[in-house]
Structure formats: structure tokens, C-alpha cells
Amino acid sequence: MRVKVRIPMLLQKLTQDRAEVVGNGSTIGELIDDLEKKFPGIKERICDETGKVRSFISIYVNEENVRFLQKGETPLKDGDEISIIPAIVGG
Amino acid sequence: MGRNINLSEDQIERYSRQIALPNVGEKGQEKLLNAEVLIIGAGGLGSACALYLASAGVGKIGIVDSDRVELCNLQRQVLHSTKDVGRAKVESARDRLSGINQDVEVIQYNIRLASGNILEIIKDYDIIVDGSDNFPTKYLVNDACVLAGKPLSHGSVFRFDGQTITILPHQSACYRCLFSEPPPPGFVPSCQEAGILGAVPAVIGTIQSNEVLRYILGIGELLTGKLLVFNALDSFFQKVRVPKDPECPVCGENPTITKPVDYEEFCQVSRFAERSKHKSVG
Numbered sequence: 001m002r003v004k005v006r007i008p009m010l011l012q013k014l015t016q017d018r019a020e021v022v023g024n025g026s027t028i029g030e031l032i033d034d035l036e037k038k039f040p041g042i043k044e045r046i047c048d049e050t051g052k053v054r055s056f057i058s059i060y061v062n063e064e065n066v067r068f069l070q071k072g073e074t075p076l077k078d079g080d081e082i083s084i085i086p087a088i089v090g091g
Numbered sequence: 092m093g094r095n096i097n098l099s100e101d102q103i104e105r106y107s108r109q110i111a112l113p114n115v116g117e118k119g120q121e122k123l124l125n126a127e128v129l130i131i132g133a134g135g136l137g138s139a140c141a142l143y144l145a146s147a148g149v150g151k152i153g154i155v156d157s158d159r160v161e162l163c164n165l166q167r168q169v170l171h172s173t174k175d176v177g178r179a180k181v182e183s184a185r186d187r188l189s190g191i192n193q194d195v196e197v198i199q200y201n202i203r204l205a206s207g208n209i210l211e212i213i214k215d216y217d218i219i220v221d222g223s224d225n226f227p228t229k230y231l232v233n234d235a236c237v238l239a240g241k242p243l244s245h246g247s248v249f250r251f252d253g254q255t256i257t258i259l260p261h262q263s264a265c266y267r268c269l270f271s272e273p274p275p276p277g278f279v280p281s282c283q284e285a286g287i288l289g290a291v292p293a294v295i296g297t298i299q300s301n302e303v304l305r306y307i308l309g310i311g312e313l314l315t316g317k318l319l320v321f322n323a324l325d326s327f328f329q330k331v332r333v334p335k336d337p338e339c340p341v342c343g344e345n346p347t348i349t350k351p352v353d354y355e356e357f358c359q360v361s362r363f364a365e366r367s368k369h370k371s372v373g
Contacts, residue, residue, distance in 0.1 A: 006329075008249075009249055009250040009251055009252045009303060010252075018328075019322065029130075054274070055270060055272040056272065056273060056274040056278070060331045063329070064331065065331070065332065065334070068334050075349045083329065087226070087247075087270040087273065087275075088247045088249035088254060089224060089226050089247055090135070090224055090247060090249050090287055090292070091132045091137070091221075091222045091223050091224030091248065091292065
């Protein structure tokens with residue numbers, strides 16, 4: 001499945017400053033692996049060593065948090081909009 | 092609750108543009124004048140929020156900040172001016188807000204929030220605004236507000252990104268429902284390290300003031316159960332759902348955080364909570 005992925009400023013150094021990229025995968029887990037192939041180093045920022053999404057990152061599929069769907073197994077459809085949203089701290 | 096307020100002629104004139112709104116009126120203005128709001132951080136977020144709350148006539152505004160004004164703050168912390176460099180931020184904030192509106196009582200807290208003082212400080216306020224700039228404070232404020240049942244407007248920024256969510260404890264998701272634990276030190280740079288465009292905290296802080304005003308007035312739909320995400324580079328706005336997490340360590344079904352914790356202790360409590368699973372800590 002081909003999806004649009006919104007990249008936060010925190011990770012844009014890894015995507016050549018692009019705020020939006022295209023990814024492929026039939027699940028969130030496959031999408032993250034695809035992003036890692038295209039933008040090496042991004043998976044380690046998003047996931048811990050077990051492959052679980054880090055507690056200070058939330059991934060959304062069309063405005064629903066995958067943690068409340070099927071996590072890494074959350075299925076994707078063509079045209080889905082994915083957002084990677086990290087905790088940020090400036091005030 | 093709240094004093095009966097007979098608006099003076101000056102007040103009717105001052106607030107005429109919002110009194111004219113059908114869901115505000117004089118009754119709404121009285122609610123604002125009776126309201127008490129605590130703003131944590133007199134920086135970029137707190138500045139924008141405080142200015143609009145004071146202008147609207149929120150009767151009591153508490154400001155918490157232990158810093159002094161620095162030259163590099165002035166690019167975005169619009170409560171403060173060049174002449175204030177070197178002054179305590181809470182004093183500078185008091186002068187600016189009083190200058191805008193003498194109906195507003197400004198309470199200064201020139202202190203650092205910690206587990207030992209936060210519950211006492213927040214207890215008399217109707218709603219809390221988080222404009223802090225570090226994770227220990229953000230998590231401390233979230234936890235204390237949940238434990239005390241205090242509504243909270245959370246805001247944060249990074250470079251051109253901004254986020255805000257409104258938290259009604261035990262009714263809607265808290266910050267830990269979204270991000271259960273903070274990142275390790277160094278993972279997310281501060282504004283000092285990463286940079287920030289002044290308009291970004293201005294947008295988020297102003298949205299926070301909008302949330303607070305509507306909470307007090309009881310109108311509109313709050314950003315509860317929703318995170319508003321903003322990017323200033325393409326003026327992107329997005330609202331994503333934030334469900335209440337039954338496994339949340341502070342507002343979930345089996346909370347492991349039952350009192351405010353300082354960050355230095357946080358990691359130890361967190362590891363202890365992992366071992367003790369469902370036992371409450373502290």
C-alpha cells in the first residue's frame with residue numbers, strides 16, 4: 001500500500017528536510033521498515049530495540065493512534081495519511 | 092461561587108467587544124472577572140496566553156517562573172521588554188499585565204515547581220496553563236493536575252512545530268495517555284539548542300488562551316481528547332484523537348503514580364513500578 005507520511009521537525013534531518021514523504025507497506029510495521037530503507041536511522045528514532053514504538057512517539061493512521069488499533073500490525077490502505085508525532089518540549 | 096460583580100461603566104466599555112458576543116454577555120464577563128488561572132512559565136507560550144487572558148479580564152492570573160529576562164528571550168517572550176533584561180520574569184510579567192488591565196490581580200511565584208510545592212500552588216486555581224520548557228516540569232504538572240482534578244491546557248513547541256491538548260482529569264486523556272514517559276535526556280532538544288520562530292509559541296499560546304477563556308465561559312468545544320498539531324512552515328493544522336488510556340500510569344484503571352514525582356526520582360519510580368506492576372507507589 002502506498003501512503004503519505006507526515007514527518008515531524010524532530011526527524012526531518014533524516015528525510016532531507018522533507019515534511020511529507022511517501023511510504024509503502026501493508027502494516028505500520030512494514031511501513032516503518034520501508035522508511036528505514038529510504039531514510040536510514042529513522043527506525044531507531046521511532047522504535048526501541050524490540051521494535052516497539054517508543055513511549056514518547058505516537059503514530060497516527062488517519063488521526064487514530066495505532067496504539068489503540070493494532071499497533072505494528074495496524075493495516076494500511078492506499079491513500080492513508082500517517083502522522084509521526086513526538087513529544088516536544090519547548091515553551 | 093464567585094463574587095457578584097456589577098460592571099462599572101469603564102468595564103462595560105473595556106469589554107464591550109466580547110460582551111457583545113451572544114454566548115458571552117455581561118454574565119460571561121462576570122465569570123471571567125471571577126476566574127483564577129495559573130500560568131506555568133512566562134516564556135513564549137506563557138507570554139501569548141497571559142496577554143490575552145489579561146486583556147479579556149480574567150480576574151486573577153498566577154505566573155510561575157524562576158528565571159530572569161535575557162536578551163535572547165525578547166524575540167518571542169512578548170511579555171518582556173528590553174528594559175526588563177535582568178529582572179525576574181514574574182515581576183516583568185506583573186508590570187506588563189497590570190499595564191494592560193488593572194482589573195487583573197497578578198500573583199507572582201518566583202520559584203521552581205517541584206513535587207513538594209506544586210499541589211499547594213495549584214489548589215486554588217480554576218485551570219492551569221502549562222507553558223513550561225522542560226519534560227520534568229511538563230510531567231510533574233500533568234500528574235499534579237490529574238491527582239488534584241485540575242483542568243490543564245498543555246502546550247509545547249519545537250522549531251516550527253507546536254502541539255496543544257486540553258486535559259479534564261478523569262474525563263479526558265491526560266498527557267501520559269498520549270506519551271506515557273518522557274524521552275531520555277538529549278533526545279528532544281530545547282528551544283535554546285534547536286531554535287524557535289517566535290510566531291510558533293505565539294500561535295500555540297494564543298490557542299491555549301482561547302481554550303481557557305472558553306472553559307471559563309462554558310462555550311464551544313474544547314481540545315479534550317484531541318491533540319492539535321501545528322506546523323508553521325506550511326501553516327498545517329491537524330487534530331488527532333487522544334483516547335483515555337486504561338493503562339495510563341496516572342489516570343488509568345490501575346495507576347502507579349499516586350503523588351507528584353520529581354524527575355530525578357521519576358526514573359527510579361518508573362523502574363520500581365515496572366517490577367511492582369499493580370502496586371501503587373508512594
